[in-house]
Amino acid sequence: MREELQSLLSKITDNHHFSGAIAIFNSHEILETSSGYANRVEQQLNKVNTRFGIASGSKLFTAIGIAQLVEKGQLSFETKLCDCLNVPFPHFNEKITIHQLLTHTSGIPDYFDEAVMEDFEELWTKTPMYLLKSLQGFLPLFQNDEMVAQPGEAFCYNNAGYIVLGLIIEQQTGMTFQHYVEENIFKPAGMNDSGYFSLDCLPQNTALGYIDEDDGSWRTNTYAIPIMGGSDGGAFVTASDMVKLWESLIDFRLVNKGLTKELLTNHVDVKEGVGYGYGVWINDQNGRVVKYHVMGYDPGVSFHSAYYPESGYKIAIPSNHGDGAFDVMKDFEEMFQRLDT
Numbered sequence: 001m002r003e004e005l006q007s008l009l010s011k012i013t014d015n016h017h018f019s020g021a022i023a024i025f026n027s028h029e030i031l032e033t034s035s036g037y038a039n040r041v042e043q044q045l046n047k048v049n050t051r052f053g054i055a056s057g058s059k060l061f062t063a064i065g066i067a068q069l070v071e072k073g074q075l076s077f078e079t080k081l082c083d084c085l086n087v088p089f090p091h092f093n094e095k096i097t098i099h100q101l102l103t104h105t106s107g108i109p110d111y112f113d114e115a116v117m118e119d120f121e122e123l124w125t126k127t128p129m130y131l132l133k134s135l136q137g138f139l140p141l142f143q144n145d146e147m148v149a150q151p152g153e154a155f156c157y158n159n160a161g162y163i164v165l166g167l168i169i170e171q172q173t174g175m176t177f178q179h180y181v182e183e184n185i186f187k188p189a190g191m192n193d194s195g196y197f198s199l200d201c202l203p204q205n206t207a208l209g210y211i212d213e214d215d216g217s218w219r220t221n222t223y224a225i226p227i228m229g230g231s232d233g234g235a236f237v238t239a240s241d242m243v244k245l246w247e248s249l250i251d252f253r254l255v256n257k258g259l260t261k262e263l264l265t266n267h268v269d270v271k272e273g274v275g276y277g278y279g280v281w282i283n284d285q286n287g288r289v290v291k292y293h294v295m296g297y298d299p300g301v302s303f304h305s306a307y308y309p310e311s312g313y314k315i316a317i318p319s320n321h322g323d324g325a326f327d328v329m330k331d332f333e334e335m336f337q338r339l340d341t
Helices: 002-015 055-071 098-102 120-125 135-141 159-173 177-189 239-250 257-263 325-340
Strands: 020-025 030-035 037-039 210-212 218-220 268-271 274-276 281-285 288-298 301-308 313-319
Touching: 002 020, 002 030, 002 325, 020 239, 020 325, 055 098, 055 159, 055 177, 055 239, 055 257, 055 288, 055 301, 098 159, 135 159, 159 177, 177 239, 239 257, 239 301, 239 313, 301 325, 313 325
Parallel strands: none
Antiparallel strands: 020 030, 020 313, 210 218, 268 274, 274 281, 281 288, 288 301, 301 313
């Protein structure tokens, strides 16, 4: 069975010219593979333990951090933003709650409005990406803008809301967001190879993100994304470390059982069969949850990771290319459907 699965995985990565790593775990099976280059110039291959940027796949870490503060009694999910963060937002509704920030229903303006801007790199024409070394650096991009909806009115995916949540963690703990996550989430989960790294000082065994141009040329994403990841995205993980995150979460090693249930509860319906918890997407069929998953896309980054509660499988697919992770995830799910029939 293991050899058959490994062969099928190789076919999937070959079919999609995949550049990245894959880790698939359940209670009795561990499969890992990698393909493509971590450094195209030096032709250094990706390895199963290569670190990859995961963009918005990091939002789950922020949600877990908030849940930890709730467990300590420092906050509740219904705490109002104005009661837990000393940052002026002159046009924000005073009724905004942490729950609404976590579920993308706060109605605050986003610093990257996908309905208006198609190119993420447009942001850096006015605010150079190399200045965004802290969460505070993002505030001028949205702090003084008007609300786009009333709190709780509608789901609208929002990166700025997670920047605000990260600022709450910083104020409540006295730690930088990145240090908090590394100490209180990565270490307890055994994610020893993961962290937040500056793009101009990446550690050994970290993949560069690549952007392929229409003319056949390519470039790294060094000047295309913020120089340092934060509470809305940008952590670096290995595929196996991300699986460890799922295992630690569902074993209640990061927050207690009740708060884990809150994290993994569908709090808002996004579309048929898809909802959103706290930092996590939830797919259901006929009233049963079939998948908890996170994903992230940036220039030079694509990432999907999921936990399937019925089978117990956990999968992580980080890629140092702007697409590929979704196609591999889709083929993985189809592969297991065939094997189960």
